[in-house]
Amino acid sequence: MSDIRPLPHVLNIKPYVPGGKLAGAKGRVAMLASNENPFGPSPKAIDAMREAASSVHVYPDPGYGALREAIAAATGIADPNRIAVSSGSDEIIHLLTQCYAGPGDEILQTEHAFSMYAVSAMSHGATCISVPETDLTAGANAILGGVSERTKILFLANPNNPTGTMMSVEALTALQDALPPHVLFVIDGAYAEYVSPEYEAAIRDLVDRRSNTVMMRTFSKIHGLAAARLGWAYLPQGVSEVFQRIRGPFNVNGLAVAAGIASIGDTDFLTKSREHNTLWRGKLIEALDAMGLPTPQSHANFVIPDFGSAERAAAANEWLKARDILVRAVGGYGLPTRLRISVGSAEDNEAVLAALKDFTASH
Numbered sequence: 001m002s003d004i005r006p007l008p009h010v011l012n013i014k015p016y017v018p019g020g021k022l023a024g025a026k027g028r029v030a031m032l033a034s035n036e037n038p039f040g041p042s043p044k045a046i047d048a049m050r051e052a053a054s055s056v057h058v059y060p061d062p063g064y065g066a067l068r069e070a071i072a073a074a075t076g077i078a079d080p081n082r083i084a085v086s087s088g089s090d091e092i093i094h095l096l097t098q099c100y101a102g103p104g105d106e107i108l109q110t111e112h113a114f115s116m117y118a119v120s121a122m123s124h125g126a127t128c129i130s131v132p133e134t135d136l137t138a139g140a141n142a143i144l145g146g147v148s149e150r151t152k153i154l155f156l157a158n159p160n161n162p163t164g165t166m167m168s169v170e171a172l173t174a175l176q177d178a179l180p181p182h183v184l185f186v187i188d189g190a191y192a193e194y195v196s197p198e199y200e201a202a203i204r205d206l207v208d209r210r211s212n213t214v215m216m217r218t219f220s221k222i223h224g225l226a227a228a229r230l231g232w233a234y235l236p237q238g239v240s241e242v243f244q245r246i247r248g249p250f251n252v253n254g255l256a257v258a259a260g261i262a263s264i265g266d267t268d269f270l271t272k273s274r275e276h277n278t279l280w281r282g283k284l285i286e287a288l289d290a291m292g293l294p295t296p297q298s299h300a301n302f303v304i305p306d307f308g309s310a311e312r313a314a315a316a317n318e319w320l321k322a323r324d325i326l327v328r329a330v331g332g333y334g335l336p337t338r339l340r341i342s343v344g345s346a347e348d349n350e351a352v353l354a355a356l357k358d359f360t361a362s363h
């Protein structure tokens, strides 16, 4: 009898490093490492989860009809049957990869892509190919240059995490037109709400233009429901049918269902969250630039100032930790000279700016 042995491609995966907690914090920690909503969840979502709590002994509706209809109504999607819901959008990434890519196949992404695309490719034995970005931004030519006969999925977060940059709708449309039909084009809209409602509608419409385009979304960011683990995707009919074959029948828990329905209808909360983000994202970029920390335009709910060297970025990270401020090191994303700072509450944004002002004066 031989020992149990994991598949070799699984052992090649480096475990995900989460934004995490701050060990040894002295007081309240400014949590600016995981792009969460500083307002928390919508009060309506909290009430809905409280009410749903007394029914958790009953399995959720495996078709998730009410949730899919609420998402369709809020986003102008005509056919709720082509919406799939998931336990976080990470699950969508994994399930799509499981459906479409295996050993010998390639997953395509750009240089500074969200880490779960590569993890998912590797965990299914597929190869992850990364193509270069220009000025931290994905571009159609480089992406098309990376497409081969073996490419099964192109994952593109737009806006992207951790760069915050995005391709325009025109550029996405041109890319979609040029992409061979054997490639599933997955537009990850985790941060789409921070751009504009018009942009959200534009990526929805891209799904309707082709049978190979998917839009992924999450309730973890602007909806403030990261711990509820709720994501969704708008799929072409054919992809939807394939996806439903492998989705677990109860892959979304009942509390998340209740929260999602309440949150997606709370347009006041979503507008307040977007406006706060736009205001503070601009203030953070301006202030960081003024400190000599060049910060590119971001379209998401975080910014990535450049400290000029990996050593200085690491020193700034330690400086912030010592002041109970948690931001994200992004060396693992190929950006060792930068830190990713989420847009937080006014108080936390002011705290991180004040701390970095002191840091730059002395380092």
Ligand SMILES: Cc1ncc(COP(=O)(O)O)c(C=O)c1O
Binding pocket: 035, 087, 088, 089, 090, 091, 114, 157, 160, 161, 188, 190, 217, 218, 219, 220, 226, 229, 230, 231
């Ligand atoms: C681009 C992108 N896609 C997907 C996710 C996954 O989000 P969740 O699984 O919480 O829905 C994240 C989370 O940070 C992200 O940044």
